[in-house]
Amino acid sequence: MAKLGMFASLIALCAVFGIATTSSPAESADACVRKDFKTELVKNACAKGGQAEAKDQMKAFMKDKKIKSCNQCHSKLAPSYDLKPDGQKQYTDAGGK
């Protein structure tokens, strides 16, 4: 009987994890702080994988454009990623969409 109980709780656990992994990443704890996006890159990244994905995309963008520091456009990094007054402009000037 004890074995059966353990089996049942295993199934219950699987069900819980199943639900957890099917929920959208945009709704998870590390969703982007922005709700109103000015760029396609970040908008798509946030929809796909939240802040972690946005961060990866930003890193790739920076490397591509040979920009050296996140702080060139951001006045603050995690968790708010505030932009400098010209952060947005710098992004589009560098060729970002």
Ligand code: HEC
């Ligand atoms: C050329 C300017 C520029 C540089 C350099 C830059 N960013 Fe950004 N970043 C932006 C802009 C502009 C946005 C807002 C995009 C929007 O509104 O769609 C943004 C948004 C983000 C977001 C989304 C935040 C949120 O939750 O809404 C993250 C995360 C981020 N940047 C991380 C980084 C990291 C990490 C680096 C360094 C590796 C970096 N950025 C370098 C311009 C830049």
